[in-house]
Amino acid sequence: MESDKSNGECHDIVNWFEDVAENAGAVQTRTLRRILELNSGAEYLKKWFGGMAIEELDESALESLYTSLVPLASHADLEPCIQRIANGDKSPLLTQQPITTLSLSSGTTEGRQKYVPFTHHSSNTTLQIFRLAAAYRSRVYPIREGGRILEFIYSSKQFKTKGGLTAGTATTHYFASEEFKIKQEKTKSFTCSPEEVISSGDYKQSTYCHLLLGLFFSDQVEFVTSTFAYSIVQAFRSFEELWKEICNDIRQGTLSPKITLPKMRKSVLDIITPNPCLASRIEDCCEELKDLDWFGLVPKLWPNVKYVYSIMTGSMQPYLKKLRHYALNLPLVSADYGSTEGWIGVNVDPSSPPENVTFAVVPTFSYFEFIPLHRQRQEYCLNSATDDYLEDEPVPLSQVKVGQEYEIVLTTFTGLYRYRLGDVVEVADFYKGTPKLNFICRRKLILTVNIDKNTEKDLQFVVERGSQILSKARGELVDFTSHADIEKQPGHYIIYWEIKGEVEERVLSECCREMDASFVDQGYIVSRRTNSVGPLELCILERGTFKKILEYYIGNGAAMSQFKTPRCTNNQVLLRILNVCTIKRFHSTAYG
Numbered sequence: 386m387e388s389d390k391s392n393g394e395c396h397d398i399v400n401w402f403e404d405v406a407e408n409a410g411a412v413q414t415r416t417l418r419r420i421l422e423l424n425s426g427a428e429y430l431k432k433w434f435g436g437m438a439i440e441e442l443d444e445s446a447l448e449s450l451y452t453s454l455v456p457l458a459s460h461a462d463l464e465p466c467i468q469r470i471a472n473g474d475k476s477p478l479l480t481q482q483p484i485t486t487l488s489l490s491s492g493t494t495e496g497r498q499k500y501v502p503f504t505h506h507s508s509n510t511t512l513q514i515f516r517l518a519a520a521y522r523s524r525v526y527p528i529r530e531g532g533r534i535l536e537f538i539y540s541s542k543q544f545k546t547k548g549g550l551t552a553g554t555a556t557t558h559y560f561a562s563e564e565f566k567i568k569q570e571k572t573k574s575f576t577c578s579p580e581e582v583i584s585s586g587d588y589k590q591s592t593y594c595h596l597l598l599g600l601f602f603s604d605q606v607e608f609v610t611s612t613f614a615y616s617i618v619q620a621f622r623s624f625e626e627l628w629k630e631i632c633n634d635i636r637q638g639t640l641s642p643k644i645t646l647p648k649m650r651k652s653v654l655d656i657i658t659p660n661p662c663l664a665s666r667i668e669d670c671c672e673e674l675k676d677l678d679w680f681g682l683v684p685k686l687w688p689n690v691k692y693v694y695s696i697m698t699g700s701m702q703p704y705l706k707k708l709r710h711y712a713l714n715l716p717l718v719s720a721d722y723g724s725t726e727g728w729i730g731v732n733v734d735p736s737s738p739p740e741n742v743t744f745a746v747v748p749t750f751s752y753f754e755f756i757p758l759h760r761q762r763q764e765y766c767l768n769s770a771t772d773d774y775l776e777d778e779p780v781p782l783s784q785v786k787v788g789q790e791y792e793i794v795l796t797t798f799t800g801l802y803r804y805r806l807g808d809v810v811e812v813a814d815f816y817k818g819t820p821k822l823n824f825i826c827r828r829k830l831i832l833t834v835n836i837d838k839n840t841e842k843d844l845q846f847v848v849e850r851g852s853q854i855l856s857k858a859r860g861e862l863v864d865f866t867s868h869a870d871i872e873k874q875p876g877h878y879i880i881y882w883e884i885k886g887e888v889e890e891r892v893l894s895e896c897c898r899e900m901d902a903s904f905v906d907q908g909y910i911v912s913r914r915t916n917s918v919g920p921l922e923l924c925i926l927e928r929g930t931f932k933k934i935l936e937y938y939i940g941n942g943a944a945m946s947q948f949k950t951p952r953c954t955n956n957q958v959l960l961r962i963l964n965v966c967t968i969k970r971f972h973s974t975a976y977g
């Protein structure tokens with residue numbers, strides 16, 4: 386009966402999505418109209434619309450009028466308004482209804498955390514996309530009704546702005562929202578961990594308890610998940626160190642003294658009971674797994690798990706290899722595409738490998754525009770000191786073309802108008818009438834010294850090439866970052882690697898040379914030939930350096946659930962950590 390009901394719910398939400406996807410163009414026009422009607426009194430909109438009565442405008446005229454009157458905006462353009470809101474100004478600045486909550490969008494990719502409005506609409510769309518994605522997943526990988534999920538999710542602390550608004554990361558707001566409670570209640574303790582573990586604010590203690598409870602309920606766990614793949618890899622790396630202590634707790638029904646937070650201790654101790662039989666089984670598995678470098682850890686310890694589910698695209702791609710190592714032959718299902726500013730697309734093909742995953746835009750969530758981007762030809766490229774793309778005028782969702790790259794622009798229910806998200810996507814295909822997007826990268830250049838221009842994706846490609854040599858020598862790349870050093874002339878790139886395993890210096894030197902030779906950006910190639918960019922430097926870091934970096938970010942308010950290792954940094958504190966922890970340096974020699 387329960388199962389029929391949930392099958393019915395899945396069917397309904399899929400039908401709903403297929404209908405809006407089929408009519409995506411018209412749905413977008415209606416979505417824009419609703420956003421503008423709801424917020425017609427907002428100061429920001431009035432500034433551009435003057436005295437025009439938005440609600441009286443004809444639907445077809447509204448779209449072109451809106452895009453001709455309201456300019457494209459970056460976060461910096463909206464910052465004065467957002468700052469006034471943070472300081473307690475309750476007048477309708479961006480939205481008609483006062484904004485009471487602000488989210489912090491990731492400072493880990495942009496270097497600095499930015500406030501963006503968070504409303505009831507934000508948690509509602511989160512709940513909606515989670516349900517939609519779950520419905521598509523359940524068609525391919527059905528899970529047992531009443532089973533559990535091992536979720537590595539973490540809230541960070543909410544705090545008050547100067548004006549008394551609640552601020553925190555979007556995931557934190559969602560975990561604290563009514564919508565999340567509804568999801569938890571409807572699915573009856575589906576997550577292994579209680580709320581006290583998710584919201585403890587101490588990611589190390591939470592990870593321990595997530596693992597302990599995940600193992601305590603191991604036979605019931607149907608899938609393993611986190612927001613970004615990084616958290617799963619991080620949790621299992623910790624497990625390699627913690628397993629004996631966790632087994633001990635399972636055997637005796639106790640909780641390690643490491644867990645000091647009283648509420649979390651109580652909530653976990655209320656759940657677990659001594660289970661010597663389970664503890665012995667897990668210990669036997671771990672003894673075997675240890676000798677296999679923990680290869681196949683997930684299916685071995687969680688025999689009923691059907692898949693691993695998380696965002697595995699973009700900056701998470703470097704963790705795929707390690708995830709596959711742990712997951713063995715279990716499917717890796719790549720989760721949906723969104724940002725603190727708003728959700729964008731859902732993965733409607735859960736069986737496609739993470740490398741090929743695309744996201745079908747949900748046309749009711751926001752009004753989407755797409756700025757066509759064209760990679761410049763080399764001669765133009767060499768003249769431009771800033772960006773690698775030429776832009777055309779933004780087009781609406783109904784006019785995007787397969788194979789074309791775009792930057793996404795959002796108009797949201799939360800008060801962002803023609804907001805440039807800074808992500809580059811490619812239209813891979815259509816699902817009914819809505820585009821399926823392939824995430825390419827953040828638009829921002831991360832490595833540039835001179836006329837050379839490299840994005841995160843370019844760096845990822847180069848590191849992948851270098852790490853293939855490392856893998857052949859049985860080394861493992863734990864994580865990486867980079868810095869464009871322009872202190873001395875000529876400037877040069879430094880790539881920092883934390884590695885696992887004993888690897889000869891000769892091999893690392895070869896990795897360095899290979900990475901230098903693998904940049905395909907013409908600006909870099911020409912600059913290296915003329916020595917206006919110096920030889921690439923590879924710094925090998927001591928073990929645990931990236932953990933220190935994570936802790937530095939968490940200490941500064943970043944949330945474990947949304948953490949993305951910065952792939953390039955100019956942050957002085959971080960550079961100090963990296964330099965202090967460097968144990969070996971290599972410089973690439975001969976070039977091209």
Ligand code: AMP
Nearest residue numbers: 490491698699721722723724725824947
């Ligand atoms: P945040 O500011 O922490 O909300 O991070 C949002 C950013 O994370 C997006 O703008 C993307 O750059 C990236 N992101 C989110 N979802 C995905 C995904 N499924 N694939 C790749 N990148 C993603």
